[in-house]
Amino acid sequence: MLVTLLVAGVLAGAAVGGWFFQRDHHLRAFAATPVSLPAPVTVDVPPGIGPRTLARRLAERGVVTDAELLYLYLRREGLGPRLKAGEYEFSGALTPAQVVEHLVSGKVKLYRITVPEGLRAQEVFALLAASELRLDARKLEALSTDATFLRLTKVPAKSLEGFLFPDTYAFPRGESEEAVLDRMVMRAYAEYQRAAEATKPRVHLGMVEAITLASIVEKETGAPEERARIACVFHNRLARGMRLETDPTVLYALYLLRGAYPKNLTREDLRTAHPYNTYKVAGLPPGPIANPGAAALRAALAPDDCDDLFFVSRNDGTHVFCPTYACHEALVKQWQVDFFRAAPAKPPEAKP
Template sequence: MWRSIASNTLTLLIVGLFLLGGLILWGQRQYETTGPLDAAICLRVERGSNMKAVSRDLEAQGAITNGMIFRLGADYDDKAGRLKAGSFLVPAGASMEEIVDAVTRGGASTCGTEIVYRIGVTRVTAQLRDLDPETGQFAEVAAFDPLAEDEPGVFAEKRAEPDTRYRIAMAEGVTSWQVAEGLKAAKFLAGDVDEVPPEGMLAPDSYEVTAGADRAALLGQMQEAQQLRLNSAWESRAEGLPLRTPEELLILASIIEKETGVPEERGAVASVFVNRLEQGMRLQTDPTVIYGITKGKAVLGRGLRQSELRTRTPWNTYVIPALPPTPIANPGQASLEAAADPDSTSYVFFVADGSGGHAFAETLEEHNRNVAKWREIEAQRASD
């Protein structure tokens, strides 16, 4: 009798162990396998939350099939206590294991709200954007000009949320004064801007920052990036350029940046100025004259007057026979590269062609024909 009881007990124990093992294997597969989510979602984890609350939210959004397996898997991976606050992108089909990794890894939020300060040539724009998890694209929620308008309430609300991300987007061709003023208007930054950085020495780029980041430190980061770009362009420059120093290359790059917005033209524009320098011709470029008037602290907003083209300033290249003494804006990488390695041409003239680009010429006669065409286009546009 006792043998029978012991035998039956042992059999039940073995069966139980097999069932338990099978259950564990099943749970592991559920934890690691592709999840049921048809489309990506943005999962927000509040500060002070826990895995139980997160698993309930995921179940409610159809991202996981079993909250208990989700929590047990997090415990087994020793990640249950590493939950981070923020907004996290959960892709379609994400496994429970992948979701646990996303909400415990740390670092910046991967979806949700982003405030972008765009420092452009004509204006500064503060933009509030939300990521659409299904498309992976940001959609604008609100925008305003922080230099001319009061901040909408929604911006202050979003700045109070801990998982809001911030970005400073600096356009190519802006002046250092414009950048400094733009950063002063960014309320999520801290610290003073005691002096405007040297013209041309800020790298146009998109900079991700954190709330409370120091303005002066950010400007220092921009300067370091531009110095690296300038050093690289100077070291790889073509032989025989009429440029004596990296600073002269930077000046030329800034003029190229302001003369054309067509990427394919930069090399040709650079060749015109290099050819003129080699032949002892004045550069005769309007953006330098404008800089002599505004010093980079305003947009002229009108055409140049004949009197301004004749007035001597250190930047008026219709009067001075060489490069101006400083850059006239902050050039981007492509303009630096064009200045360092211009196209090989015989062009010494260019004028707008009506398409957004320019018509180039080797002779004054050809240039005059191009100018006449441009005047016709201007007249037609005026009459229209």
């Protein structure tokens, strides 16, 4: 009787061992068999999701073929606690083991957004709100003038205008408005420091002043080769105590006064009293009027060496430059009077 029981026990143990061996072999085969995805698949992994629920979600999206086997694999490897929340993208041919490795790595899906040079803060906020990041434009705008947030980001101004560096960024879905703005500000600091290393000896501008001048240069020309020369004109005017008399600052002043940009500037607009109106106020305006890029920052701190005090638009995005007022008057007649008289057309709208 005892021998019979011992034999039965051995056989039962062998059967259980065989079952575990088979299961383990099956799991290894499952984990190593790739699944080819015909198109990228995005799966959201919320915080606190359980391994079984996650396995089912991945199977429903076609990332793995068997939810139960994936769950058993996660349990066997003890990976449940190591899974990280976030939005993940899967593409191509992936084995379940590679899928799990991706989830453990925390390499969440990133959304790229490009912020062009020369946008105003409100335009940047609208761009971020319309992107796949789904940020709150009203919160972004509130943060941009919030004293506490400005102090945390070490912005030495009353708003983030000028400190939202134009670049291509990559953020995960769910990134906070604070984190996005902070990253842009940090990029602005880094680019300013790079530009400051090449500052010419005759240039004496603090950070806010340099960014302010760079923002004016950015708005005055779309021709990259002109930035340093336009900056030279403004530096020459500042050195002589002349007003800058630059239209983009008037447009910004009118925006602050009226909440909207005019399509065209009038003589009355140029006479409007405001700290940002450089036709009325000497020196630089109180702060930036847009968010300049790296090239404009370099131009503001390392301008060309020139004698020019004026520039006139050729009506094609470029300018002609003059050292004297007499020369300037002649060019205004040529490019702003005779040009439109010879080819009647609606003058180009002022660009904010």
